[in-house]
Structure formats: C-alpha cells, structure tokens
Amino acid sequence: MRNKLIEFKNVSFKYGEEQPWVLKNCSFEVYENEAIAIIGHNGSGKSTIAKLMNGLLFPQEGEIVINGQRVTEESIWEVRKEVGMVFQNPDNQFVGTTVQDDVAFGMENRGIPREIMINQIDKMLTAVGMQDYLMTEPHKLSGGQKQRVAIASVLAISPKVLILDEATAMLDPKGRKEIMKTVTEVQEEHQLSLITITHDLYEVVQAERVIVMNKGEVWDEATPRDIFAKKEELRKIGLDVPFVAILSDELKKAGIEMKREALNQEKLLEDLWTSHSEM
Numbered sequence: 001m002r003n004k005l006i007e008f009k010n011v012s013f014k015y016g017e018e019q020p021w022v023l024k025n026c027s028f029e030v031y032e033n034e035a036i037a038i039i040g041h042n043g044s045g046k047s048t049i050a051k052l053m054n055g056l057l058f059p060q061e062g063e064i065v066i067n068g069q070r071v072t073e074e075s076i077w078e079v080r081k082e083v084g085m086v087f088q089n090p091d092n093q094f095v096g097t098t099v100q101d102d103v104a105f106g107m108e109n110r111g112i113p114r115e116i117m118i119n120q121i122d123k124m125l126t127a128v129g130m131q132d133y134l135m136t137e138p139h140k141l142s143g144g145q146k147q148r149v150a151i152a153s154v155l156a157i158s159p160k161v162l163i164l165d166e167a168t169a170m171l172d173p174k175g176r177k178e179i180m181k182t183v184t185e186v187q188e189e190h191q192l193s194l195i196t197i198t199h200d201l202y203e204v205v206q207a208e209r210v211i212v213m214n215k216g217e218v219w220d221e222a223t224p225r226d227i228f229a230k231k232e233e234l235r236k237i238g239l240d241v242p243f244v245a246i247l248s249d250e251l252k253k254a255g256i257e258m259k260r261e262a263l264n265q266e267k268l269l270e271d272l273w274t275s276h277s278e279m
C-alpha cells in the first residue's frame with residue numbers, strides 16, 4: 001500500500017472576493033511514486049490546482065495536505081521542499097547565468113553545503129542528459145534542453161512530487177517524447193510522484209491515473225483506458241480522445257474482435273496481430 005502524499009479535501013477557490021469560483025469542492029488524493037495526469041478544457045482549473053499544491057495560492061474553503069502537512073502560509077517553505085514545479089515557458093524559470101548556477105540556486109536558498117551541492121548538480125544534470133552543459137548560458141539552449149535544466153533544478157532540492165504544468169507544450173512531438181522518457185526514468189529512480197498537466201494525449205496515456213477537470217470540478221478519475229472509453233462524454237466536455245482509441249472502436253464496429261482497448265499504436269498492432277493469428 002502506497003503512502004498518501006497529496007490530499008485535496010473539498011477544496012474551493014476563487015481569485016478574488018468578487019470573482020467566480022474557479023475550483024468547486026474538489027477532492028482527490030495522490031500517492032507516493034504515482035504518475036497522475038490532470039486534463040480538462042481550457043480554464044477548467046488545472047493550473048490553479050498546481051499553484052495550490054505548492055502554496056502559491058491558498059483555498060478559501062477546504063484543505064490541502066502535502067505529506068501529512070496542511071498547506072498554510074506558515075508551512076509553505078516546508079511544503080515547497082516536497083513539491084517541485086516546472087512550467088510551460090522555460091525562459092521564465094531561469095535565474096542563473098549558467099546552467100550550473102541555475103541548478104545550484106534552489107539548493108543555495110536552502111543552505112545546502114557546497115560539496116553536497118556540487119555532487120547534486122552533477123547527478124541531476126546527468127539524470128536529464130545535460131551534464132556537458134554546466135557552463136552554458138541558459139539562453140543558448142534549445143527549448144527541450146531548457147526544460148531538462150528546469151527539471152534538474154527542481155529535482156536538485158529532492159522533492160517528493162514533480163508537477164509538470166504544460167511543461168512540454170512548447171516542444172515539437174519528438175522533443176516532448178524525449179522529455180517524457182527522461183521524466184519517467186527520473187521518476188522511477190527517485191521514487192517521485194509525478195503530476196502531469198497536459199493537453200497531449202500521449203502524455204495522458206503514460207499516466208497510471210487520470211483526473212479529469214470540468215468547469216472547476218473533478219469530473220472523473222480513473223485509468224487512461226477507462227477514461228478514454230467514455231469517448232462521447234469526453235467530447236461533450238471539450239476533450240479529445242487518442243486517435244488509436246477511435247480507430248480501435250471503429251475496428252470493433254466493423255466486426256474485428258479485439259481483446260482490449262488499445263491506447264497506443266504498438267499495442268493496437270499487437271492486439272490485431274494476436275487476434276488474427278489465433279483465428
């Protein structure tokens with residue numbers, strides 16, 4: 001049984017007294033070393049959830065507990081040690097003049113001794129494949145390289161949760177896949193909980209569990225397979241379904257039997273192949 005790391009208990013949030021509720025009575029849990037995707041139409045409240053998770057915002061109603069600690073103005077520094085966030089635009093995240101300085105920044109703020117810092121910088125940059133860029137100025141890196149450094153900077157403070165808020169949105173499909181591969185490796189090695197906020201269906205399919213937001217409410221939470229089985233309902237709330245899920249549906253309608261709902265190309269091909277060979 002995995003430990004509970006994040007708990008949202010009936011959380012409601014609005015950006016100001018006169019503003020509408022952006023989150024309404026949201027409850028969900030995230031466990032240790034679990035990979036979660038949060039999806040939902042534009043403005044459904046996904047980024048607000050991320051900001052509430054590391055104390056950039058506080059709920060007006062309900063409570064948020066991170067690793068047993070309630071998120072309050074007093075506890076935010078403790079909470080921020082546990083939750084690392086990477087956003088969409090890497091250029092807004094750099095503080096150092098070199099890659100090395102940038103990864104060091106969060107650790108310096110926490111008073112980590114120099115020898116540990118040097119070791120940690122090397123370890124984290126190696127984990128994301130950026131060990132050869134120590135002295136490079138961040139603005140000289142490609143979009144994907146910048147996001148790798150941003151991830152290394154966050155990992156350097158040894159968080160328990162890594163939140164990627166549309167972190168691959170500015171990359172091309174190849175760059176996105178490469179980053180997600182790195183993130184999955186890092187997640188396994190460091191036993192992190194991973195929360196991916198994304199519109200990219202490939203990233204959603206990689207998650208163990210998907211939380212679907214609709215108009216500020218948790219609309220559903222289930223495995224990607226169970227979520228994407230609700231094709232028509234998802235479309236009604238403005239969400240796409242992976243092409244492979246549509247294709248496997250059409251194949252079933254055309255009388256081609258398949259054992260399960262495939263969510264990626266390789267699995268679909270494998271299913272077709274095994275079904276066909278057994279005929």
Ligand SMILES: Nc1ncnc2c1ncn2[C@@H]1O[C@H](COP(=O)(O)OP(=O)(O)OP(=O)(O)O)[C@@H](O)[C@H]1O
Nearest residue numbers: 015019022040041042043044045046047048049213
């Ligand atoms: N600083 C702010 N002040 C006032 N309203 C805000 C602010 N930030 C976001 N909102 C509003 O809160 C709602 C939820 O926004 P949020 O960014 O959490 O949604 P999202 O699901 O992440 O959207 P997207 O997919 O477009 O990034 C939206 O209606 C948005 O306009």
